[in-house]
Amino acid sequence: MDGDSIIDDTGLATDSLDDDYDSESAWVDDGTLPANRYFDRELSWLAFNTRVLELAEDETLPVLERANFLAIFASNLDEFFMVRVAGLKRRIATGIAVPTNIGRAPLDVLDDISRKAHELQERHARAFREQVKPSLDASGIHIESWSDLDQEDRERVDEIFSAQIYPVLMPLAVDPAHPFPYISGLSLNLSVRVRNPKTGKVEFARVKVPSILPRFVQLPDDARGLLRFIPLEDLISNHLVELFPGMEILEHHEFRVTRNEDVEVDEDESENLIQSLERELLRRRFGPPIRLEITDDMDDVTLGLLVRELGITEQEVFRLPAPLDLGGLFEVFKIDRPSLKYSKHVPTTNVALLPPEPGASPDVFASIARRDILLHHPYESFGTSVQAFLEQAAADPNVLAIKQTLYRTSGDSPIVEALIDAAEAGKAVLALVEIKARFDEAANITWARKLEKAGVHVVYGLVGLKTHCKLALVVRQEKGGLRHYSHIGTGNYNPKTSRVYEDLGLLTADPIVGRDLNRLFNELSGYAIEKKFKRLLVAPLHLRKGLIKCITTETRNALAGKPSGIRIKLNSIVDEQIIDALYRASQAGVPIDLVVRGICGVRPGVEGLSETIQVRSILGRYLEHSRIFSFVNNGDPVTYIGSADMMHRNLDRRVEALVRLTDAAHLADIDAIFELSMSDKTSSWRLESDGEWTRQHLAEDGTRLEDMQNVLMKNISSRKRAGTTR
Known part of the structure; x- marks a missing residue:
């Protein structure tokens, strides 16, 4: 369910659909692992959209939510054809090589896609006609x-x-x-x-x-x-x-x-990226059927x-x-019938951001200065955390500079308005606007021009790379000098989607993170070539290498009889180097849990290859969007959160950033997410070794298994009422 774009009427899977064929990965198959060890990414994506359809078919869900899932399925499939199928056909027609990691000809894969898409569209139409429409009728x-x-x-x-x-x-x-x-x-x-x-x-x-x-x-x-x-x-x-x-x-x-x-811009040949992109957007309207x-x-x-x-x-x-x-x-989903939708959930304010005394005004900087704060949206409010952080920075006379990446944001974005207010107040403001964010290109161009008019320094990232990382840095004058306040997130700076996207974010005043972000922003806006970061893993240079190093450490620890384990939560995983490293870790006996919302190229549970790998998928009222990478590391846990999926484009053609969590309470929170995701008591889909996804949402006695999102909603709300911190 990119979107980076849903459920706000654009689909549940946008962020998984960018063209991923042009990457020149350094991976070479050494022949030591089976040739058929990957699932095809296109068919895996169609399997994901099948899971969305299964929610629409679930008669226990509120009927307007089921109608919404039908709409999401349709929107997802539209984008799949516009981007993925279109890209495949264009490359086949023009003779460009289309690598497949499943050892089959692209035309054969295209035939399978067509057959499955026909089946799914017919099933989708039946679900509306025979299931959802009669339920709507019964509801008036x-x-x-x-x-x-x-x-x-x-x-x-x-x-x-x-x-x-x-x-x-x-x-x-x-x-x-x-x-x-x-x-x-x-x-x-x-x-x-x-x-x-x-x-x-x-x-x-x-x-x-x-x-x-x-x-x-x-x-x-x-x-x-x-x-x-x-x-x-x-x-x-x-x-x-x-x-x-x-x-x-x-x-x-x-x-x-x-x-x-599909939009194609030759950035190396383009003298003006915005003008070239605008021409491509006009051409997009006339793409072949x-x-x-x-x-x-x-x-x-x-x-x-x-x-x-x-x-x-x-x-x-x-x-x-x-x-x-x-x-x-x-449109039907927007009908005001609360009884036919999920019960309303009001996000809470993270307790660490509440003022110390009742009635006092919240001070985001004072809260962050006390300790790192791990945010979990939409259970915790984006407005009273990330948005408040940037709005307070814009209004604070002690703030000297704000630097931020913008990939997708809403049409009436308070985040952009805060940057404009800051610039008009005389602060130094840098906005790295990714104008190549698919299907948001025109909106981002508009925002970029509005920011420039307000005096914001607007840059468009590096040639040949999309800037997908979610970063904000505030430089504040305090006693003793300058202090850096940072936010690193897994989701976009978009208040609208923050209400339906499940994401994590870290607010920190750690000077190490602040220096890391300063170096990274300098690299993105200027000509700095700083390659070393302390608490960050950054793509395209070091993210894949850093994660493979972590996986290799777990492999060695398992072989040495030391505690080991890998837990990863993400939207999609197809990168061969990462998958092969996981296979070798599994062969060494490392327990591996993967929580994958969308595309999964990993074949779990294969004897001699991936016996210790389990894969689950969680879909529900919220779009599972956070990316987490957690390693046991012989009892000294290494855990990262950030913006990157394990796909060629993320690791080779995007600027992505993961930040390491160090607070023990935060690590415990991450462990709880994985325990809940992988529990036999939690409703989920399980990936079998043959590629089939099996939904397990009923216990042996016929009762429904726990909904992970409902459990988190309840747990986080009760924790806040109890006044505990993390």
Whole structure:
């Protein structure tokens, strides 16, 4: 479930979908491990989205949450086609090598992807039609079709159409004078075949369903107290005579096109990165079609025309029952029916950030100065921690400088406003804005320009690398000199997604971390080549090496009979060097627990290879997004948190940062997360050695296993009430 982008209407898996084929890894297979030791990453991603679909199919979940999971599945799959499938097809078509770590030809993998995607889209449509829609009906929320409406309803809907919809529609004819129109990616369209009764000539037309209008039009109250909606495209379909007066309507069907929206910018050849990226964003709109979704009643003549004009192959056609684009269910999820959603959870303020005396004003700097603070969002408030940290820094006259990375942020970001306020107050402010953050490029360009106008020093990172690390550094004048206050997180500086993304963050006044961040920011904004860090592991130079060193230490300790163990929590793991190091650790007897939300290339439980490796996946109301790397280290634990997944792009083509946790209470918190994640009493999915994910959410007596997120919610809230610290 990148997003870095969900559940805020953009999908649960965005951060796992960037193109990962161009990396030049130094890894070489030495032939000592089995050739079939990895799972294919694309099929593993589809398995992840299957787990999302299973949540939509779970009748024990609140029905509006199930509708939301259907929408998330649809949004995820759209992006998968736009990025991953598009990237595969582009490379195959242009003859660029497509490495696969499973020993199979790319075309064979593409065939498997197509077959599985067809199966999943059909299952997705069935889940809506046969499970979620009837449950919505039973809850008083009806998504009607035109045939469900009586005459009175139809007359009232006619008025809505004439007043609110008809003026916005733009029917486009296709004839010698009107070439086949451009079909924008992800737009919902109606294909219409009409006959001129005077000449008998049959013509084709296209009507775009306006995205600026609500996807589901609310029907007038019928005195039964029901919330009733009709899909916008259904309403338009039944008023086509008004769009084509005097013509005979022969056929009308829905269709939807997905296009290649991969953005490519040659940074080495670009004199102005922003201008080049803006040109690419314009080109993205006209990427080649890679998927055509049609309603299952479409006639062969219309389909033939669409296939011919769009250049679509038979494999790329998906026949589905109406309605198409179930991502529109995000609108249904917004209905204000709390009883049909998860119970509301209000984040608490981390007790270490509370003022020492009741009624006193909180002082973030004083709190951080006392001890390192480990934050756990969304159980603990982003607003009263990270946001308050930066807002206080902007207003504090003793703060001299603020340095921060911005990868994705919200449209009305208080974080960006705090940086602007700081700059206008005369502080030195550096913002490293990653304008290449996929699908947020345009928004980040806008923010970058707004920051520059306010006097913020804006930089765009290093050529050829995305800056994905989540870092903030505040330099403050205090008695005795300057003091550094730092934040290193696993998630974006985005107050909106912080309410639904599970993330960790460290607030610290440790001078070692402060110096590390200063060096790193200098490297990102200038020409410094500082390669050594004390409490950080930084990609692309040292992160993979540092983690492999930790894994190797566990391997040696196990062989020497010393305590050993590896626990890793992340979004995705496909990097061959890391996986092979884990296999060798397992062969040495190291217990290895992996908690993987999305893509997993590791094959667990294989005799002689990975017998000690267990893999779990946790999905639920929150997007599991934190990355944790924990090593027993012969009783002297080494634990890092940070921004990096174990993928080629993270380790080779991104600036990523992990920070080591040192506080004993924080290490205990991390241990508790892993104990809960791997417990047989916790609901989860378990990865089998054959690649199947098995959901285990019921005990032997039929009762539900514990929901990890609910347990954490309860534990953290009760800890706060008890007034304990960590």
